Amino acid sequence: MVDLTTNYMGMTLKSPIVPSASPLSKTVGGIRQMEDAGAAAITLFSLFEEQIQIEALAQHHFLEHGSESYAEAVSYFPRASDYNRGPEDYLDLIAQAKQAVEVPVIASLNGVTTGGWIEYARLMEEAGADGLECNVYLLPTRVTQTGPEVEQIYLDILREVKANVTIPVAMKLSPFFSAIPNMAHRLDEGGADGLVLFNRFYQPDFDLEELTVVPNLVLSRSAEMRLPLRWIAILYGNVRASLALTTGVHTADDALKAIMAGADIVNVASLLLHDGIGKLAELTEGVRAWMDEHEYESVAQMKGSLSQQKSAEPAAFERANYMKVLGSWR
DSSP states (O other): OOBOOEEETTEEESSSEEEOSSGGGSSHHHHHHHHHTTOSSEEEEEEEHHHHOTHHHHHHHHHHTTTTTOHHHHTTSOOGGGSSSOHHHHHHHHHHHHHHOSSOEEEEEEOSSOSGGGHHHHHHHHHTOSEEEEEOOOOOOOTTOOHHHHHHHHHHHHHHHHHHOSSOEEEEEOTTOSOHHHHHHHHHHTTOSEEEEOOOOOOOEEETTTTEEEOOOOOOOGGGGHHHHHHHHHHTTTOSSEEEEOSOOOSHHHHHHHHHHTOSEEEEOHHHHHHOTTHHHHHHHHHHHHHHHTTOOBHHHHTTTTSGGGSSSGGGHHHHHHHHHHHTOO
16 A cells, blocks of 8 residues: 655655645635645645734725826725735635645745744644645846845845744745755755745736736646756755745656656645645545555655756756757757
8 A cells, every 4th residue: 555644844654745725725615625636734824924014904905096197006906805805804714724625734925024923823733734835926127126135034034924823834945045055055954844935925017908917826737846856856855944835746757757856845836726625535545556656655766866866966067958958959
């Protein structure tokens, strides 16, 4: 019998397949459906720093005042009523989810500054969350902001969150650091229990008729997982923190590649949004069938088998691959 169990941030999960933060977890019904379909744990949708801070209300008042004159400016910001559920509702959802399902429930906190909003990490723990994912959705736009300053924001948020909770904390990373292994190492040393690779930054579009900036959600494709796949393979064995691969997982083959690179869990969202929650069962069974066919007894046996650490020439892992790719074009 194939053993699909894996360890993520100290939690023993029945498989590596975990739905990542998405609108599917906004209701207890959706959370139950994901557990029934085989989810090993569930990461809830994010609670935003802006939802917690009272200043957000004033921001919307002033943004919307006179909007008939400056509609193009207002379009950068959603109305307050368009945000996800508020802070108190979010805490209630955690408590209700813990009563409704047996799998671990991981809360998600999204912010880019330090401050009082981080106290909600403690409230999430008190509500019953088994773990916390910190989504630092930060895209630097100021020409005066340096790389080290951006890195310090991640480290400061991790430090403050860890000071408020005892549950495991994962940091969701950007793919844009100049030295990803060093940043991962510093977060690992700073106490991160997990590293989630990578945050997927959504790109806005322009409406040429209305002359406005509009949101443009494009779901991921399998090809996009190559970026986190490479860095998971490089980080495996070099950090103590658990590794989660997110972005681009759509098939059992995708999930298997992630595990062989060294991922402890595989996050899934776009597949479920596009094809339905039932795809979780298909994904898990596909992994199980492949392992059985290829005589793998456990996920632990397979994990990291294609990582840089297992490469015959680790130092040449990237450059050799680069040369092979260039030589493969016909």
